[in-house]
Structures are given as C-alpha cells and as structure tokens.
Amino acid sequence: xxxxxxxxxxxxxxxLFTEKGDRGPLTIHEISASEKLSVPYAGxxxxxxxxxxxxxxxxxxKGGYVLTKPPExxxxxxxxxxxxxxxxxxHHCRRYAGDSEICVxxxxxxxxxxxxxxxxxxxxxxxxxxxxxxxxxxxNYLESKENLPRQKESA
Numbered sequence: 001x002x003x004x005x006x007x008x009x010x011x012x013x014x015x016l017f018t019e020k021g022d023r024g025p026l027t028i029h030e031i032s033a034s035e036k037l038s039v040p041y042a043g044x045x046x047x048x049x050x051x052x053x054x055x056x057x058x059x060x061x062k063g064g065y066v067l068t069k070p071p072e073x074x075x076x077x078x079x080x081x082x083x084x085x086x087x088x089x090x091h092h093c094r095r096y097a098g099d100s101e102i103c104v105x106x107x108x109x110x111x112x113x114x115x116x117x118x119x120x121x122x123x124x125x126x127x128x129x130x131x132x133x134x135x136x137x138x139x140n141y142l143e144s145k146e147n148l149p150r151q152k153e154s155a
Contacts, residue, residue, distance in 0.1 A: 010079060017067045027065075052082030055067055
C-alpha cells in the first residue's frame with residue numbers, strides 16, 4: 001500500500017480549507033505557497049477535488065475555492081476516492097506468474113482474502129473519520145484501543 005503524492009497533497013489542501021474556516025475562499029496561489037507546490041500542481045489538485053464535488057470555485061475579485069459542505073460532513077474516504085484508487089482494490093491480483101493469464105489460486109486465494117480484509121478495515125476507518133476529525137487531531141474510530149493492533153515491545 002502506498003499513498004501517492006496526489007493523495008497526500010490533496011488531503012493537505014483539504015485541511016487548509018478546514019484551518020481557514022469561514023474566512024473566505026482560498027486561491028490557487030495561497031494553496032501553492034502554503035504547501036510549497038507549483039501553481040499548476042495546486043491547480044490540478046483543485047480541479048480533481050472540484051470534479052469530485054468536494055470544493056467549488058467562487059468567482060470574482062475575492063474568489064478562489066471553498067468546501068462544498070462543512071468539514072464534519074466530509075469523510076476521508078470521499079477525499080481518497082477522489083484522488084486515487086482504493087488502497088487494496090483488485091489491482092493486487094492483476095499480475096500473474098509466468099505466462100498465466102489467470103491466477104492459479106483463483107478459486108481459493110488466501111492472499112486475496114487478506115487484501116480484502118485490509119481493504120475493509122482501512123475503508124472502515126476512512127468512512128468514520130471526517131475532515132474535521134483529522135484537522136482537530138480527533139480520530140473517533142481509533143480512540144478505541146480495541147480497534148488498534150498491538151505494538152510489539154522492543155527488547
């Protein structure tokens with residue numbers, strides 16, 4: 001599993017809107033400067049977020065971009081879905097060994113079952129954590145210790 005640069009910076013852009021609050025739209029130049037991104041890359045991120053319905057453009061002299069709904073109503077799952085592929089979707093089973101065109105374990109694949117379990121777990125977390133939770137440092141789902149895997153103690 002990898003988080004792409006597009007996903008990382010897209011999420012950071014969404015956090016900027018949350019941190020700015022109701023103080024008006026953010027411009028591409030403000031986002032670019034704040035995150036040390038090129039203006040074209042910031043523009044690309046905003047275009048993707050706009051197409052996903054997460055931000056909208058405000059025209060005029062004091063225009064820019066704003067969130068389409070309050071941060072409490074935007075789940076992290078929506079943001080990641082707009083910016084990339086599912087973390088463990090079906091792409092992990094697209095390549096097969098040798099000349100095979102299908103997986104030799106197609107009927108009873110324990111590895112695919114593991115990836116599916118990881119995908120459901122991460123999707124569940126992303127569904128429960130809002131942009132507002134992330135901005136405030138509250139991770140409602142993760143605050144419950146039984147939802148976290150145990151860390152190994154070093155000897």
